[in-house]
Amino acid sequence: xxxxxxxxxxxxxxxxxxxxxxxxxxxxxxxxxxxxxxxxxxxxxxxxxxxxxxxxxxxxxxxxxxxxxxxxxxxxxxxxxxxxxxxxxxxxxxxxxxxxxxxxxxx
Amino acid sequence: xxxxxxxxxxxxxxxxxxxxxxxxxxxxxxxxxxxxxxxxxxxxxxxxxxxxxxxxxxxxxxxxxxxxxxxxxxxxxxxxxxxxxxxxxxxxxxxxxxxxxxxxxxxxxxxxxxx
Numbered sequence: 001x002x003x004x005x006x007x008x009x010x011x012x013x014x015x016x017x018x019x020x021x022x023x024x025x026x027x028x029x030x031x032x033x034x035x036x037x038x039x040x041x042x043x044x045x046x047x048x049x050x051x052x053x054x055x056x057x058x059x060x061x062x063x064x065x066x067x068x069x070x071x072x073x074x075x076x077x078x079x080x081x082x083x084x085x086x087x088x089x090x091x092x093x094x095x096x097x098x099x100x101x102x103x104x105x106x107x
Numbered sequence: 108x109x110x111x112x113x114x115x116x117x118x119x120x121x122x123x124x125x126x127x128x129x130x131x132x133x134x135x136x137x138x139x140x141x142x143x144x145x146x147x148x149x150x151x152x153x154x155x156x157x158x159x160x161x162x163x164x165x166x167x168x169x170x171x172x173x174x175x176x177x178x179x180x181x182x183x184x185x186x187x188x189x190x191x192x193x194x195x196x197x198x199x200x201x202x203x204x205x206x207x208x209x210x211x212x213x214x215x216x217x218x219x220x221x222x
Contacts, residue, residue, distance in 0.1 A: 096142070
C-alpha cells in the first residue's frame with residue numbers, strides 16, 4: 001500500500017502569509033495526487049487534482065506542485081476562510097490512501 | 108448542481124448490519140467510479156471501498172474485506188454499502204464520493220457502533 005506522510009500536522013499563520021504543506025508518498029505515484037480542504041463539520045472539498053490542476057471555482061491563491069513521491073500544496077496569501085484541515089490523497093493505485101491531515105489555524 | 112445524498116446511517120450494535128445508500132442527481136452516473144470514505148470522530152479520512160461505473164470491479168480497504176460490500180444500481184443512480192459484522196472501529200461519518208479523482212462528496216451519514 002502507498003503511505004502518504006503530510007507535514008506539518010498543524011500550523012498557525014497570519015492572514016497574508018504564504019503557506020506550504022508537503023505530502024510525501026512511499027512510492028512513485030506519478031501525478032495522481034489530490035488535495036482537499038475540510039472545514040469543521042463539513043464534507044471535504046477538492047482543491048487540486050493530478051497534482052497541479054486547480055478545481056473549478058477554487059481561488060487561484062491555491063496551487064499544487066510535484067510528481068513522483070513529493071508534492072506541495074501552497075496558499076500564496078492566506079485568507080481567513082482558509083482555516084480547516086487539508087488532506088492529500090493518492091489516486092494512483094488501490095487501496096486509495098490519504099495523508100494524516102494538516103490543521104491550519106489563522107492567527 | 109451535482110449532488111450526492113447519503114442515507115441509512117444510525118446506531119447499530121456490534122456484530123450487526125447496516126446498509127448505507129447514496130443517491131446521485133447526475134444522469135451520467137453510470138460512467139463514474141463511486142467510493143465510500145469514512146471519518147472516525149475527531150480523526151482523519153479513510154478510504155473504504157470503490158466500484159467501477161459498470162459494477163465490474165470493486166476494491167476494499169483490508170479492514171472491511173469480507174464484512175462490507177459495495178454495489179450500485181445505475182438505473183436508480185445509486186450506490187450502496189452493505190455493512191455486516193460491524194465493529195466499534197467502524198464508527199464514523201461515511202461519505203459517498205464521486206469519481207476516481209474524488210471530485211464530488213456527499214454531506215455524510217453518521218454510523219455509530221455501540222451496545
